[in-house]
Amino acid sequence: MSADDDKPISRLARLLGVLVAARTAARAAANRGHSVPRDAGGTEHPGSGIDPSKRVVPSDRRAEGLVALLLVFAAVFAFAFTVIYVVLSGDTQLLGVAVGGALLSLAAACIVAGKFVVPQETAIEDRGRLLDEEQTGEAVEMIEAGGEGISRRAMLVGAGGVAGAALLTAAATPLASLGPTLKSLHETPWARGVRLVDDQGRPYLADEIQIGSFYTALPENKDPESFGAGLLVVRLPAEFIHLPAPRRDWAPYGILAYSKICPHAGCAISLYRYPTYAPTSEQPAFTCPCHYSTFLPGEGGRLVFGPAGRALPQLPLMIDSGGYLRAAAGFHEDIGPSWWGVHRAQS
Amino acid sequence: MRRVFLRWLTHRSRIPPALRLSLAVVLATMAIVGIAAEPSRGQSDGSSAGAPPTAGGPLPEPDSPTKTPEPQGPGNPTKSFPDSPALRAQGFTLYQSSCSSCHGIALQGTPGTAPSLRGVGAGPVDFYLSTGRMPLEQPREEPLRGSPAFTRPQIDALIAYIGSFGGPAAPTANPADGNLALGFRAFTLNCAGCHQIAARGGITVNAQIPDLQEATAQQIAEAVRMGPYLMPHFDSNLIDQHELDSIARYVLWTRHPYNAGGWGIYNIGPIPEGMVAWFIGLAALVIVARLIGERMDEPV
């Protein structure tokens, strides 16, 4: 806990402690005071024929006094709530203590009253039967009697069944208009020539991309909230890059771009580890913070740990005449979580 | 007291024998696994890290680090540490006794063990030493924050000595110049993925990520520009000086976050919240239920 927490918290903690102590003491006093004569029930075997019913009227003045006191407490707290709300413009902690204190005082009053003030009774009630054979039989007969005299029963029942099924289907059909087509699941804002910009809209120059750093890129002039928009851009030295043959020209100057959305469950991948000294630590990798799927940017986004079912989709990059990074093409597979019709990578 | 203790020691257990045995087995297993499962520092999760292969030929000497600190952008403030021949001499002595076994007598590093320190500059030296991350017991261990092995004058001496081998000037950050909201946005985008949104730390695969509650502004600036251990580094194009000041300001702010709702329960989210709901909230209500209701073996 920080130093700022101490002052109001310790104040409230002390207040709370006083409250609890007072109520405990009060209840303990009530317990000592009253005497509830108990029947000689003892520990009988169940089924030994003992009648457990009883009625005891406590008439305990101390308990009644305690109830009254608790009700007064409740009133004080409730009044305090109004005061705090109006005068102190509602400090959350004090308001909470006021309301909580009022309700707990009332609760204590009810419980003390319910256990030590009002008559304490143990009664027996019969459960009654649930299955009444006679009534059930009569009910079934009455229902069936409604079909008395109908001769073409089978035909009517069959027609009714068809009508019911058709009506249910009709009722469910408007659901179809709620959803869009599935084509949009394959689309992202990235296409050949779209420029990579940062979250402020500033375009990335290829020269700026440093080894050992990582960058979040978004498509220029497109919706940044779109699922496929976010990219991770890193630069790796040649010794860490082992891309499959078809992707050799996807990484100009060792600059690689991948979808920022994890193909497991859709979280943004925001962990990147790059070793200061590779021989004693890990190789460069992205990790997703949700379930810790780990992908190697140097190997086409290959998964090395975690539950993701496919590799991280890679975006081919190119550098335009002005030195800016642009997408060389759209994604060659779908980004985001897998589903029945997801387009997986070919290689 | 002794009698009570002896009585506790020899008291017959109420726990049935079979349950006791099962508990013992489970606890023993946990103990063994706990001892055996040292954090696999430096070990990979299926594919080996390996030394960076060179294009034929012997390893160059010195044994270069895989990434080097980013310099401050032109015109950006740097921190200058004290420097003098006496200080360098002292630094030389300290270095030989504490660092040279891994980093080499001539700062050239040891292949497979420690990188060269030539040209790292003052920033990394100040960072690693003032946070107690170096000297490191085992080369494959993760450098974690601890109490510094050197006093401030000794650290200055080592900075003077190692800095004499060249390298960029140490970066610096002034939180007072930063903007809190800008710092929060920049931290969220670049840092929260590892360090947690309120700088409470976390993990990645095979490394612990520190909470930043003890980091000073100077250490923050140094870490951002150099990227210690597995942390990436960020140059002035990505995080300019104003953003760096702002990030430092935000990180320092996280030491006393705005807990308007009361006790912040460590600001790490739903795990402590769930514990409070069960072990304070529900537990209190179960106690109330016990007070209201009867118990099974009480006389009727």
Next chain:
Amino acid sequence: MNLVERYVHRRFERASRSAEQRVGLAAGIKWAMRYVFPDHWSFLLGEIALYSFMVLVGTGIFLTLYYIPSDSQVVYHGSYPLLQGTQMSEAYRSVLNLSLNVPAGLLFRQVHHWAADVFIASIVLHLIRVFFTGAYRKPRDLNYFIGLTMLMLAILEGFAGYSLVDDLLSGMGLAIAYSVAMSIPLIGGQLATLIWGGPFPGNSTFWPRLEIVHVLLIPAALAGLITIHLAMIMRQHHSQFPGPGRRERNVVGTPMWPAYALRSIGLMLAVAGLLFLLGGLIQINPIWQWGPYHPYLSENGAQPDWYIGWLIGALRLMPNWELVIAGRTVIPNPFWGGAAFPLFVFVVMFAWPAIERRFTRDARRHDLLDRPRDRPVRTAVGAAFLSWVVVVFAVGSTDRIFYRLGVSYTEQIHVWRVGIWVIPIVVFFATRSACRSLQRSGAHPLRAWQGNVVRRRADGAIEVLDDSPDRVEPPMTEPPVGTVPGQDPR
């Protein structure tokens, strides 16, 4: 004072007669007042859930007056310095405003969130009580199914509620929920785009729809199910533990009026009071510290609320299996942990009454409860199943264990992939043996002691008394008097 008492009595009688002339419920009220509730404290756990629900509805009404279900992006220029100039959705800003600018706004928000956590926790505890005492047997199996349905709805409702805020943490959770929906074989793509109105993050109709689900549809369903749940209890009368005078066909306990009603009202006030105390004193879901959600942002250590924790554990534990046949991803990975696992757990819970009926060949009506120790196999199976779910739940926080204790995350996952199968087996045998041992000794598991009371006589000799005062008589193992095995007692 006699005068006051007589005055109050007269006015009350007049009011009652006046009401009766219009409504005519006196007989029903008499029945209700004489209605008997058994007294055991564990029967109050369901009431804790009920009263938490009432607090949720009450505080929820307040919150609903301030929330704006819209994802249009706005720039914040309010009173909180950390978010000045930050782009966020209107929904997030409305909750920010409620938390930081409306007097008592944060109090009601926090009470609401704590109530949700406690609501589901109390349902789970109530479910555990119902299971281990065998209360789900006929005629209460229908009510048990209703309870399980309410548990499912409550979990969905809680998730929907904290996702409405559109903060960084809950936004990440929604992305995962979307992925789980997508992962359902064959129909996942259609289902997910149906719910979200397109690919994630969906179109602008998603937020008003989510709000209506959370504010109207599920609460109405819950209210209806609660009503049926309570009505069925009233119809069947509450079950009870065996004891003096207690039979299968009677209920022994306290009549509703005055003692039980007062105690129940007291419990309701205690639940509300404690939730307000929590809501005022302990911070929960401080969204102003998380910041708004954007699909390209995330943070380390993000967790769902506790009742979704079992799913994040399952998702993290699963190896990267995806079933691909002829280019079609038949079973995407999130399906295992996010859909199949909870489905399996609920299917087992729904099927349990039938499973037990098959194994014990006992289809009679039961109104007397079992002590858990008297059914060692059921208790052991329940404990093992519970331990399986709890361990998966615990695995969801292994990242924090790595952080605190330095035990590697990858190694923990590998260990727990085996551990979640080993631990339930150990728990099964340990529990079964503990039950049998407790049956033999007859002791209370926590309070009784296994010893003898001795007394020193006047002549100095030690005399061993026969009975220790806390020893409980061994339980009866025959069926209660009045029932013939194999026949319904009526």
